[in-house]
Amino acid sequence: MMKRHNHRRSVRPRRLGVQPLESRKLMAGDVAVDVDISGSRMDVELTGDGLSNGVEVRQIGDYLHINGLNHGGAATTIEGQASYVLATKFYTGSQWVSLDDLRIELNGGDDHVLIRDVRMNAFTHSDLEIRTGRGNDRITMMDVTVLNDIDLDDDAWQDGNDYWWMRNIDVGGKLEADMGDGFDTFVASYLDADHLDVNSGRHNDYVSLFGIDVDELDVQLSSGNDRLRIDASDAVFADLDGGADDDVLDVNGTGFYANGFNAVAASDNFETIYS
Structure with a gap:
């Protein structure tokens, strides 16, 4: 049951004024990067935070450039930064390590993932997996090679x-x-x-x-x-x-x-x- 509130009209004159509008700042999403190295294999996993994330993964030479995109009204960050760079192939001093699997899980939100010029051809079992989760999501892929x-x-x-x-x-x-x-x-x-x-x-x-x-x-x-x-x-x-x-x-x-x-x-x- 709703309570009834008695309002007493004030006899004092009302002062008219302009109240400042509250400033709203859109929440920027952040994508976490996890790298797992096992022997000569390197698996990379990107995980969204449930907000509207925008992320670009582009290979330039032997490097993956993971960039935040302006999506959902605010720029997504990658590990708190505008971009993140990973080598797809490097020498540890005892062996070569190369990119094997790439997994992207964006969770909820209206997300956009852009994959460009990525070559996952070091292992015959290399997989690319993208899970967008709930929301109105966009996947764009251009010039991508995956051996598995x-x-x-x-x-x-x-x-x-x-x-x-x-x-x-x-x-x-x-x-x-x-x-x-x-x-x-x-x-x-x-x-x-x-x-x-x-x-x-x-x-x-x-x-x-x-x-x-x-x-x-x-x-x-x-x-x-x-x-x-x-x-x-x-x-x-x-x-x-x-x-x-x-x-x-x-x-x-x-x-x-x-x-x-x-x-x-x-x-x-x-x-x-x-x-």
């Missing part, structure tokens, strides 16, 4: 409108993208892998594949009014599933844009097909 697997995971299975874009990606094993629920977009061009697996989750999603060359292609769109477009791509085996609701498959490219496999024969549960 790339694992991209929303890691929440809750609503979040994600945008994942990549170009010039070379994967020795499997690239798996689990986008979770939300109105998501997945765009990949010039990607070479043994296996590409995209699961866009529920709600209305858009998946675009251009210049994809894989042995196995799996696209699962789940429920929602989804659209899948494939151009100038080739796959030895393919499974394209539109899932529930009203879905569109667009594979009507000709000439340079024609696909090297029969995408229509590999498709199921698409209400509209352009071929």
Whole structure:
């Protein structure tokens, strides 16, 4: 029960004035860096703090430049600094140590991770793993080579409108993208892998594949009014599933844009097909 407060009107004249507005400072996220060296292998893990983090990982020569991006209205810091530099290959005095695995876990918040010019080719088991967590997240990858697997995971299975874009990606094993629920977009061009697996989750999603060359292609769109477009791509085996609701498959490219496999024969549960 709410208490009733009796207000007595003051007989004194009110003084009108201007009160200063409270100054609001947006919280800046910080990303922690953890390096684990075992023998000749070096694993690197970046961990966000649950705020809206923006981080760029770019390789220049034999160095990883980990830079904070202005994202969510404030500049993200890396270990409290604007940037952080790691050698991807160095000599300890007794042996060479090289980058093996790179793992990025951003946790909650609307995050953006940018991976550029990264070459993880020292070991055949080298993996790149990115977990964005809850929120509306963006992944951008350009000119990336990984000898084993790339694992991209929303890691929440809750609503979040994600945008994942990549170009010039070379994967020795499997690239798996689990986008979770939300109105998501997945765009990949010039990607070479043994296996590409995209699961866009529920709600209305858009998946675009251009210049994809894989042995196995799996696209699962789940429920929602989804659209899948494939151009100038080739796959030895393919499974394209539109899932529930009203879905569109667009594979009507000709000439340079024609696909090297029969995408229509590999498709199921698409209400509209352009071929």
